[in-house]
Amino acid sequence: MERLKIATVWFGGCSGCHMSFLDLDEFLLDLAARVDVVYSPVVDCKDYPEGVAVCLIEGAICNEDHLALLHRIRARTRVLIAFGDCAVTANVPALRNHLGSGNAAAVLQCAYLDHAQDRPRLPAEAGIVPVLLDRVRPVHEVVYVEHFLPGCPPPADRIKALLTQLLHGLTPHLEGPPLTFG
Amino acid sequence: MAAKTLTIDGKQLSAEEGATVLQAAAEAGVKIPTLCHLEGLHDIGACRLCLVEVAGGPKLLPACTTLITEGMEVTTASERLKNYRRLTLELLFAERNHVCAVCVANGHCELQTLAGQQGLDHVRYDYCFPPWEVDATHRLFGMDHDRCILCQRCVRVCWDIEGAGTKHVSGRGGKAKIISDLDDDWGDSETCTACGKCVQACPTGALYHRGSTVGEMVRDRSKLEFLVNAREKKLWSV
Amino acid sequence: MIAALAPGKPKAAVRAAQLLGSDQRFKILEGHIKKYQHRQDALIEVLHKAQELFGYLEDDVLRFVAWQLKLPASRVYGVATFYHFFTLKPPGAHTCVVCMGTACYVKGSRRVLAAVEEHAHLKAGGTTPDHQLSLLTARCIGACGIAPAVVYDGTVTPRQTPETAVEHIRKWVAS
Amino acid sequence: MGGLMTLADLQQIKERELAAQKKIVLRCCLAAGCCSSDAHGVKERLEKAVAEAGLHHDVEVRGVGCLKLCCAGPLVQADPAGTLYTHVTPESAPSIIAALRGDQTALTQTDPNAAFFALQHSIVLAHSGRIDPERIEAYIAVDGYAALLNALTELDPKSVLETVVRSGLRGRGGAGFPTGLKWGTVAKSPGAKKYVICNADEGDPGAFMDRSVLESDPHAVLEGMAIAAYAVGADQGFIYVRAEYPLAIARLQTAIKQAKRLGLLGSGIFESPFHFNLDLRIGAGAFVCGEETALMASVEGQRGTPRPRPPFPAASGLWGCPTLINNVETFANIPPILRHGADWFAGIGTLRSKGTKVFALAGKIKNTGLIEVPMGTPLRTIVEEMGGGAPDGGRIKAVQTGGPSGGCIPAHHLDTPVDYESLTTLGSIMGSGGMIVMDDSTRxxxxxxxxxxxxxxxxxxxxxxxxxxxxxxxxxxxxxxxxxxxxxxxxxxxxxxxxxxxxxxxxxxxxxxxxxxxxxxxxxxxxxxxLQPDPHGPRPAAASAPGATVS
The missing domain is CATH 1.20.1440.230 (NADH-ubiquinone oxidoreductase 51kDa subunit, iron-sulphur binding domain)
Structure with missing residues (x-):
């Protein structure tokens, strides 16, 4: 059987969802036996490859790099999973959205200048520091997403259930205690 | 009072005349989702989550304000109703800033729980991200308008049970807002008795005890029922 | 002496008495409220009169009405903010109300409004910093037969264009 | 006088009025549309010109309600010839007097027998533009309050109710609920205290029928309400009118004052035990208050938020009492129905929609203004024949009826007869009567x-x-x-x-x-x-059957 290509990606989030993924413990070994993790914060790979079967997306879409990569991911992946509250609802990263237009500048000003303890300076390096979007967005507001795993973070057994069903070629159906935001 | 017989989701049952569909269903063990309903307060039929189908009529009726009639056939959980409930909840989540992960009511929130029960795993409408503020001027309580769903439970509890009339709704439509007195800072209110009933009544994290942090705001709804029974029926059963 | 037992802010009654003494208009309003026998269901009528007297409904006026009708302030505020006709901010010396009813809309009231907004550097609902002009929109003033209509200082004016509207407000904005 | 009005008194007022009638009457439209083009200036100038010409024994200058063709205002109509002058200004007004003497006039005129006028069938607007709405005597002179008198002295409430039921009148506020049925429910509802409310919160943008009725013939509404109160057993009424209609409010205030003075409102009307008190409530700018439960909340001085029905107002309305709510046009239909009989009314219109309907014609159309036509009149007759089609060579694309609650009827359905059922079939509603015409340029x-x-x-x-x-x-x-x-x-x-x-x-x-x-x-x-293409949308079904699996 051909080994499936799996990816995980980390956008605007705290990496807690990835921690929850690592909480899968020995299931990770079962997974490793069946799939290749071709792109992930824990894999040293610069480019998102073609022909990926499943991608777990953690985090909200906050900057132009996120946006560009997400479009590439959508084009090269069969099934996207919005992974955790930041990806599903934009969550905490989107708190700046309430400030209205110009919020990105306001947030940078507050964090890097007004409250800097040492050498106040805006991070700016063309081509390296990505430009913030004016509106932090959940993943499905940008591209079509097949499955959603809300939770902050989503519990490990839920991740396992979803991946197992997907790998067995089933239409995922999650049962048991309801999954909620938060 | 006379009893009426009716069917709810295929179950034959009888309930007292004057009972609402919601009460009759509860007695029969059928749970109909609600948000603006709270035992002890008069119902206003605002949240539309308890809408049910009644055979013989095209209109959906709110279970909380519809009285039972003889021979009534009620359906509470058709696919159509479940879909409407999901959409209504989606609208609520998109309307204000419900950030469950950092909410005082996380894990104890009726909105969050309902969303889970209705299988809502994401919101398809664009979030509005309105700029609401937090009123933290009261020495005991806080009001976070970001989490408010305008169910008016706090208003009704303040008028109907406490009788102070501190809380009301100002403005209208999406700009409607729960206020204290003349939209004063809550801490400056001359009418608020600091009884805390509104905090107990709130279904979400909009009203909270100061000092409670994420997930710590647990409510005691039974106190309101206890009070109503004590006042109206002179029965003090804790 | 009794006041000494309740230190702190003056109670509503004391404040109402102060207002009565401070401004003749409160006396007139009180007379009007008496005419309605202090009936609580006359709240909207009373607010109409109050706005007529004061031009807008400032906090003191609302508190006075609440006190007179023995209603909680929250109810008075809730009602005053529910209806578009009541304004809680002082209006400008002149008002320009662009009707945005359907008939006016299909006949170009949007362009009329945009022209006025641009000329006065003002958004609908706002007042110029010098308090000379308030720009408002109306849902429909029922003057559909002569659309698009604009109300300048209470005078309904028919068949307005961006040019005629700007011409009309020019003197108010310039002065 | 107060409370002692009798048939003889009514007759006497009527005769006095008719006797005082002058040979020539210049009727000046003083409805809101014309007033905005200085119709008051026109009237004043005309009065002056009449005096100057020494014609005041023969010529009356009369302020009247709506003369209907609003787009051509200010309007002045000269009786008995019926000549209708358009776009009259205070400057040009005196030449009307000159024209009376046969002089040439440069004033524009319009044909009072043109389709716009000729195809109208006036029941509700019968007095509009004819009588002075600020004088109760003028209303009495056209048999005003005779229907009330007849009801109170000759009929019991039941037979009044029966007449309304038989007339087939349906609510003119929008939904078209049978008026008689509504009255009957209120009449049957137990309760010592009942209310009658006139919904004059005409909120639909693009609708000004009720405004015109109130401005042109306020007493007809008062009389209709009093008759309704008698039929259902109410003794208190409210007219809830929007604050945006200052002229209508002023005329209603005047009318109520006059009716009270003559004892046509108050206690012991026409020496009967029936008493009816009427108060005005001014709205404050909330469209939702057109909804009856919200309107009642507003009358009670609350925020105008609706509540679930049932209970319906007929059973539990204002302050929990049985309450009858009808709109302006519905009440205005009542006196003519009682005067001419239910059969007469039922003979007009269609099988299920009886009588006439007033429409406010506006938008991209040549003749904007007020029309009253029998129910069942095809839309095409209204917009093309009466309205004169789209101006400036445009083509009519759609007609919007029913305001924000209604819909847009496309041009290819213009042959639809205007009645409750036909409009509903097309996904619109009759609504209160706003009719906005849209042409090709409308998106x-x-x-x-x-x-x-x-x-x-x-x-x-x-x-x-x-x-x-x-x-x-x-x-x-x-x-x-x-x-x-x-x-x-x-x-x-x-x-x-x-x-x-x-x-x-x-x-x-x-x-x-x-x-x-x-x-x-x-x-x-x-x-x-x-719409834009959706490159990131769901995969076509073939690429990943069923929806979102990976194999």
Missing amino acids: MVDVARFFMEFCMDESCGKCIPCRAGTVQMHHLLEKILARRATARDLAKLEELCDLVQHTSLCGLGQTAPNPVVSTLRFFRAEYDEL
């Missing part, structure tokens, strides 16, 4: 957005589907208009329309999606044109 998605913005701003905020649903629908329409939306967004819009229609608490919410639904039904191509 229908923009029209839908306009109405949605209206509903969003006017939502009271009580129930979630209306409060939050209108915001999302408006957002989606803006997105479509900005060419940023995809087919998925359109699907979401349609889904929301369905939700808001079926789950909102009151009529405002339930009908808020109508303009979208009806434009989608007839002008879907205009939506599709604005």
Whole structure:
């Protein structure tokens, strides 16, 4: 059987969802036996490859790099999973959205200048520091997403259930205690 | 009072005349989702989550304000109703800033729980991200308008049970807002008795005890029922 | 002496008495409220009169009405903010109300409004910093037969264009 | 006089009025439309010119209500010839006097027998533009209050009710509920105290029928209300009129004062035990107050938020008492029905929609103004023959009826007869009678957005589907208009329309999606044109059967 290509990606989030993924413990070994993790914060790979079967997306879409990569991911992946509250609802990263237009500048000003303890300076390096979007967005507001795993973070057994069903070629159906935001 | 017989989701049952569909269903063990309903307060039929189908009529009726009639056939959980409930909840989540992960009511929130029960795993409408503020001027309580769903439970509890009339709704439509007195800072209110009933009544994290942090705001709804029974029926059963 | 037992802010009654003494208009309003026998269901009528007297409904006026009708302030505020006709901010010396009813809309009231907004550097609902002009929109003033209509200082004016509207407000904005 | 009015008194007033009638009457329209073009100046100048010419024994200058052709105002009509002068100014007014003497006049005229006037059938507007609405004597002279007198002295409440039932009159406020049935329910409801309310909160943008009726013939509404009160057993009435209609308010105040002075309102009317008190309540700018439960909340001095029905107002309304609510035009139909009989009224109109309907014709049409036509008149007759079609060579594209609760009827359905059922079939409603004509230059998605913005701003905020649903629908329409939306967004819009229609608490919410639904039904191509391709949308079914598995 051909080994499936799996990816995980980390956008605007705290990496807690990835921690929850690592909480899968020995299931990770079962997974490793069946799939290749071709792109992930824990894999040293610069480019998102073609022909990926499943991608777990953690985090909200906050900057132009996120946006560009997400479009590439959508084009090269069969099934996207919005992974955790930041990806599903934009969550905490989107708190700046309430400030209205110009919020990105306001947030940078507050964090890097007004409250800097040492050498106040805006991070700016063309081509390296990505430009913030004016509106932090959940993943499905940008591209079509097949499955959603809300939770902050989503519990490990839920991740396992979803991946197992997907790998067995089933239409995922999650049962048991309801999954909620938060 | 006379009893009426009716069917709810295929179950034959009888309930007292004057009972609402919601009460009759509860007695029969059928749970109909609600948000603006709270035992002890008069119902206003605002949240539309308890809408049910009644055979013989095209209109959906709110279970909380519809009285039972003889021979009534009620359906509470058709696919159509479940879909409407999901959409209504989606609208609520998109309307204000419900950030469950950092909410005082996380894990104890009726909105969050309902969303889970209705299988809502994401919101398809664009979030509005309105700029609401937090009123933290009261020495005991806080009001976070970001989490408010305008169910008016706090208003009704303040008028109907406490009788102070501190809380009301100002403005209208999406700009409607729960206020204290003349939209004063809550801490400056001359009418608020600091009884805390509104905090107990709130279904979400909009009203909270100061000092409670994420997930710590647990409510005691039974106190309101206890009070109503004590006042109206002179029965003090804790 | 009794006041000494309740230190702190003056109670509503004391404040109402102060207002009565401070401004003749409160006396007139009180007379009007008496005419309605202090009936609580006359709240909207009373607010109409109050706005007529004061031009807008400032906090003191609302508190006075609440006190007179023995209603909680929250109810008075809730009602005053529910209806578009009541304004809680002082209006400008002149008002320009662009009707945005359907008939006016299909006949170009949007362009009329945009022209006025641009000329006065003002958004609908706002007042110029010098308090000379308030720009408002109306849902429909029922003057559909002569659309698009604009109300300048209470005078309904028919068949307005961006040019005629700007011409009309020019003197108010310039002065 | 006060309370001792009798048939003889009424007769006497009428005879005095008729005796004082002068040979020539110059009727000056003083309705809001013409007033905005200085109709008062015209009237003053005419009076002066009459005096100067020494004609005051022969010529009366009379301020009257609406002369209907609003687009050509200020209007002056000269009796007995019926000559109708248009666009009269204070400067040009004196030449009307000259014309009376046979001189040439440069004043523009319009043919009073043109289709716009000739095809009208005036019942509600019978006195509009003819009598001085500020004088009760003028109303009495055209048999005003005779129907009330007859009801109180000759008929018992039951037979009044029966007459209204037999007439087939249906509510003119929008929904078309049978008026007699409503009255009967209130009459039957137990309770010592009952109320009658006249809904004059004409909130639909593009509608000014009720305003014109109130400005032109306020006593007809008062009389209709008194008759209704007698029929259902009420002794207190309220007229809830919007603050945006200052002239209508002033004329109602005058009318109520006059009627009270003559003892036609108050206690012991026409020496009968019936008493009826009438008060005016001024709205304060809330469209939702047109909804009856919201209106009652407003009359009680509350926020105008609706409540679930049942209980209906007929059983539990104002302060919990049985309450009859009808709109202005409905009440104005009552005195003629009692005067001429139920059969006469039932003989006009169609099988299920009896009588006439007043429409406010506006928008992209030559003749804007007020028309009253028998129910069942084809839309084409109204907009093409009477309205004269689109101006400036444009083509009529659609007719919007029913305001924000209604829909857009496309030009190819213009042969539809105007009655309650036909309009509903087309996804619109009769509504209160606003009729806005749209031509080729109107973009229908923009029209839908306009109405949605209206509903969003006017939502009271009580129930979630209306409060939050209108915001999302408006957002989606803006997105479509900005060419940023995809087919998925359109699907979401349609889904929301369905939700808001079926789950909102009151009529405002339930009908808020109508303009979208009806434009989608007839002008879907205009939506599709604005949609963008969706490169990141769901995979075509073949690429990943069933939906989202990986194998």
